[in-house]
Amino acid sequence: MYKKIALVLFFISSVASAQEIIKGIVVDEKKQPLLGANIIWQKSTSGTTSDEKGNFSIEKPAEFSILEISYEGFETQKIEVTSTESLTIILKEVNNLKEVTISKTKRSTEHSLYKVTNVQTMGQKELLKAACCNLSESFSTNPSIDVNFSDAVTGNKQIKMLGLTSPYILIAEENIPSVRGASQAYGLSFVPGTWVESIQITKGAGSVINGYESISGQINYEVLKPVNDIPFFLNVYGSQDSRYELNTHFNHKYSDKLSTTLFLHGNTRQSRNDMNDDGFLDNPIGKQVNILNRWQYNDTEKGWVSFLNLRYMNDEKQAGEVDFNPDTDKLTTNAWGSEVNTEKIEISNKTGYVFPEMPYQSFGFQNSFQSHKQESYFGLNQYNIHQTSFYSNLLFNSIISNTKNKFTTGINFAYDKYDEVVNVNFDQDFSRIDNSVGAFFEYTFDNLNNFSLVAGARADYHNRLGTFVTPRLHIRYNPWEQAVIRASIGRGKRAANIFAENQQLFASSRDFSILNSDGKLYGLNPEIAWNYGLSFIQKFKLLGMSSEVILDYYVTDFQNQAVVDIDANAQQVLFYNLDGKSFANSFQAEFSIELIKHLNFKTAYKYYDVQTQFSTGQLQKALQAKHRFFGNLSFETHIKDKGQQWKFDFTYNWLGEQRLPNTSMNPTVYQLADYAPAFAVMNTQITRTFSSTFEMYIGGENIGNYKQNNGIVQNENPFGSYFDSSMIYGPTFGAMYYAGLRFKIK
Amino acid sequence: MKNIVIAILVAFFSISAVAQEKKSKNKKAEIKVAGNCEMCEKRIEKAAFSVKGVKSADWHADHQDIHLIIDENKCSVEDVAKAIAKVGHDTEIVKAKDEDYERLHGCCNYERL
Numbered sequence: 001m002y003k004k005i006a007l008v009l010f011f012i013s014s015v016a017s018a019q020e021i022i023k024g025i026v027v028d029e030k031k032q033p034l035l036g037a038n039i040i041w042q043k044s045t046s047g048t049t050s051d052e053k054g055n056f057s058i059e060k061p062a063e064f065s066i067l068e069i070s071y072e073g074f075e076t077q078k079i080e081v082t083s084t085e086s087l088t089i090i091l092k093e094v095n096n097l098k099e100v101t102i103s104k105t106k107r108s109t110e111h112s113l114y115k116v117t118n119v120q121t122m123g124q125k126e127l128l129k130a131a132c133c134n135l136s137e138s139f140s141t142n143p144s145i146d147v148n149f150s151d152a153v154t155g156n157k158q159i160k161m162l163g164l165t166s167p168y169i170l171i172a173e174e175n176i177p178s179v180r181g182a183s184q185a186y187g188l189s190f191v192p193g194t195w196v197e198s199i200q201i202t203k204g205a206g207s208v209i210n211g212y213e214s215i216s217g218q219i220n221y222e223v224l225k226p227v228n229d230i231p232f233f234l235n236v237y238g239s240q241d242s243r244y245e246l247n248t249h250f251n252h253k254y255s256d257k258l259s260t261t262l263f264l265h266g267n268t269r270q271s272r273n274d275m276n277d278d279g280f281l282d283n284p285i286g287k288q289v290n291i292l293n294r295w296q297y298n299d300t301e302k303g304w305v306s307f308l309n310l311r312y313m314n315d316e317k318q319a320g321e322v323d324f325n326p327d328t329d330k331l332t333t334n335a336w337g338s339e340v341n342t343e344k345i346e347i348s349n350k351t352g353y354v355f356p357e358m359p360y361q362s363f364g365f366q367n368s369f370q371s372h373k374q375e376s377y378f379g380l381n382q383y384n385i386h387q388t389s390f391y392s393n394l395l396f397n398s399i400i401s402n403t404k405n406k407f408t409t410g411i412n413f414a415y416d417k418y419d420e421v422v423n424v425n426f427d428q429d430f431s432r433i434d435n436s437v438g439a440f441f442e443y444t445f446d447n448l449n450n451f452s453l454v455a456g457a458r459a460d461y462h463n464r465l466g467t468f469v470t471p472r473l474h475i476r477y478n479p480w481e482q483a484v485i486r487a488s489i490g491r492g493k494r495a496a497n498i499f500a501e502n503q504q505l506f507a508s509s510r511d512f513s514i515l516n517s518d519g520k521l522y523g524l525n526p527e528i529a530w531n532y533g534l535s536f537i538q539k540f541k542l543l544g545m546s547s548e549v550i551l552d553y554y555v556t557d558f559q560n561q562a563v564v565d566i567d568a569n570a571q572q573v574l575f576y577n578l579d580g581k582s583f584a585n586s587f588q589a590e591f592s593i594e595l596i597k598h599l600n601f602k603t604a605y606k607y608y609d610v611q612t613q614f615s616t617g618q619l620q621k622a623l624q625a626k627h628r629f630f631g632n633l634s635f636e637t638h639i640k641d642k643g644q645q646w647k648f649d650f651t652y653n654w655l656g657e658q659r660l661p662n663t664s665m666n667p668t669v670y671q672l673a674d675y676a677p678a679f680a681v682m683n684t685q686i687t688r689t690f691s692s693t694f695e696m697y698i699g700g701e702n703i704g705n706y707k708q709n710n711g712i713v714q715n716e717n718p719f720g721s722y723f724d725s726s727m728i729y730g731p732t733f734g735a736m737y738y739a740g741l742r743f744k745i746k
Numbered sequence: 747m748k749n750i751v752i753a754i755l756v757a758f759f760s761i762s763a764v765a766q767e768k769k770s771k772n773k774k775a776e777i778k779v780a781g782n783c784e785m786c787e788k789r790i791e792k793a794a795f796s797v798k799g800v801k802s803a804d805w806h807a808d809h810q811d812i813h814l815i816i817d818e819n820k821c822s823v824e825d826v827a828k829a830i831a832k833v834g835h836d837t838e839i840v841k842a843k844d845e846d847y848e849r850l851h852g853c854c855n856y857e858r859l
Contacts, residue, residue, distance in 0.1 A: 357772045358815065360802055402795055403802045448795070449788050 024087030136188035143604035153507035155284040163608040170214030182387035204533035205490020208456035215492035226259035232745035239738035242271035265290040284319035336718030378506035382423040436462035450478035496562035508724040515576035558582035580613025627656035643692035778838035
């Protein structure tokens with residue numbers, strides 16, 4: 001060895017005279033060589049690293065003599081070099097490694113691999129992707145929910161899940177059913193987006209805890225909690241179509257236990273737009289005032305948490321012909337117009353108690369009182385509904401022998417008083433009182449590894465639906481790593497509020513008739529459906545990038561349905577009990593990938609086969625695209641020290657052709673094609689965060705400027721017998737741009 | 747030597763103190779359990795639940811401990827520790843046998859207590 005070094009030294013010194021070479025080996029305490037240890041001369045920048053055998057060699061400048069040898073996870077050693085002898089450096093392992101922070105950007109929408117139900121959570125980040133404005137618009141970046149185009153008269157964007165409209169979805173605010181009955185048509189637009197903390201979307205039957213009404217799925221939204229809220233939040237929004245929105249939140253914490261937030265929302269649209277030149281406003285003008293005062297009491301030591309919500313909302317909308325003036329033209333044939341005024345009052349309370357000695361055991365008690373009053377007219381049709389409801393739910397959670405076996409049980413009570421008057425081709429008072437009482441039990445098993453199930457059932461007595469049992473079952477299995485298979489089956493039953501849910505049809509010259517008279521709900525029978533679902537998720541690395549594939553297949557099979565038939569005759573709406581088959585089959589394939597850090601791509605293909613047996617035959621559901629394609633690209637820059645960041649978001653939606661309601665009996669000029677053409681809509685948004693407290697955004701909806709031009713049949717004579725403004729398959733306004741800002745005090 | 751005597755005395759007193767308490771149906775306990783990964787978590791919790799009377803068992807990798815709620819009429823913390831040691835994980839009360847430790851998956855070979 002000595003000879004070798006001598007030889008090398010001789011050789012090198014002959015090349016680079018006066019330079020000494022130091023050689024050595026770096027090993028750990030077990031004499032295992034360490035690869036990649038850093039060897040540098042103290043106070044210098046010249047250094048080297050060890051090779052896979054732990055060997056290194058380094059030139060020794062005359063002015064340095066102390067070598068520093070360091071290796072991650074080992075103590076750094078210093079050695080004074082006095083000769084050219086080969087060195088053996090033994091590094092000692094450090095036992096307590098310094099904490100390593102691994103940062104991973106949280107996805108804006110999370111799909112769980114471990115929850116039993118097929119639930120996805122949309123966080124604040126996802127909600128901010130669509131800056132405007134209320135809950136119904138929050139879903140535009142989510143492929144599981146389809147947002148319909150608002151029709152010109154109601155201005156309402158209805159949502160669909162698994163090919164079925166929102167009445168078949170149980171929509172709950174913090175697990176208290178909120179959008180139901182009279183509020184079905186507009187309810188989502190009465191919840192400002194900035195109030196919402198997160199949204200949970202459950203596909204398929206869902207839990208029995210919140211009721212028997214859900215058929216295609218459940219949407220639950222959580223409102224910001226006063227205890228974690230910031231003292232002040234401001235959001236201002238304005239758009240090219242003269243829609244302005246203002247949101248302010250004021251939070252105050254009285255103590256570590258008691259806190260409150262006051263949410264104030266106002267929106268208005270004043271200018272009259274008619275971009276497609278049909279003589280009608282493209283969007284209703286109007287204003288909304290919405291106030292929520294939320295109180296939270298938290299006593300974590302004793303296990304109590306309680307919320308109290310007080311809410312008032314007033315919304316006014318005016319639509320119809322551009323020159324319609326309600327003061328002179330209301331309910332006349334001077335000009336066609338419509339006004340929808342809604343007032344809502346809500347008081348709700350939730351109290352939860354967790355046993356301090358047994359964190360798996362808890363009580364929950366929810367109570368809610370709501371008054372929803374809508375006064376409206378559509379041309380000469382009048383519709384007034386006032387729903388007063390009370391809902392109460394008492395829950396108990398605990399375990400059977402251990403936390404692998406959990407259960408929730410409870411009872412609930414619902415009371416709904418409807419004052420409903422319909423004045424169309426007939427004038428009838430449909431006022432009624434509905435009440436129901438039910439008990440439920442839900443059992444959850446988890447083997448803590450790869451299998452879990454939720455089996456639930458409830459029994460209800462309802463004065464119109466009768467006494468009935470609602471069973472639901474969900475199973476989750478992880479067949480291998482990063483994958484989950486879910487299956488669900490469940491039954492749902494509901495009372496269809498045929499007028500409230502189909503209000504857009506009032507804006508037509510159609511005659512309304514209910515063909516059955518022996519049922520307890522407008523003469524009709526309750527709707528009953530079974531939902532079966534299968535879902536598969538696989539997360540994996542594709543070329544080192546985290547990706548996810550989701551496949552879903554759901555079937556909803558109606559045993560009875562309150563069929564809304566606008567195909568039998570273009571001058572009529574018929575309501576009748578289903579006689580034959582009605583089903584909605586949906587398939588969805590979704591793929592998402594983080595292309596590079598902070599650049600996410602998500603794409604989905606959706607197939608819907610929704611058919612109903614009408615009096616004239618089995619037909620595909622009208623205004624429902626069979627094929628849909630979705631793409632979303634989002635990029636955000638790295639957050640700088642003071643919080644500065646850019647965020648870019650782009651969404652592409654392609655809708656295949658949609659069947660249009662039958663107009664073949666109309667005179668040729670008032671006939672529509674059998675199918676609406678396929679088209680694409682693109683939305684984009686750019687957000688600039690200047691600091692952690694201030695950001696601005698600009699965006700565009702439908703930037704490709706696609707317009708449905710024949711949105712209103714017989715628009716030139718709205719009091720003629722062929723007038724119909726309900727056949728909307730695409731956007732009527734064209735491209736629309738907006739801007740806004742958000743300001744926070746933390 | 748002095749230290750050992752103190753330790754024995756302390757242990758003795760704490761045992762007698764426990765013995766005087768009424769047996770709780772929802773006794774909370776936290777004991778050190780060594781482990782590494784998600785596989786360890788599943789194994790440790792499964793072992794804990796295999797003991798009758800364990801109502802809740804939650805192992806935390808970052809704190810290297812398990813939070814237990816047990817029915818003292820049916821089992822003791824020591825019973826749970828034994829069951830965990832049996833599947834190869836050292837606890838502050840009972841250590842795992844070397845052969846049980848060796849049987850663990852490579853990524854589960856934690857640093858022994």
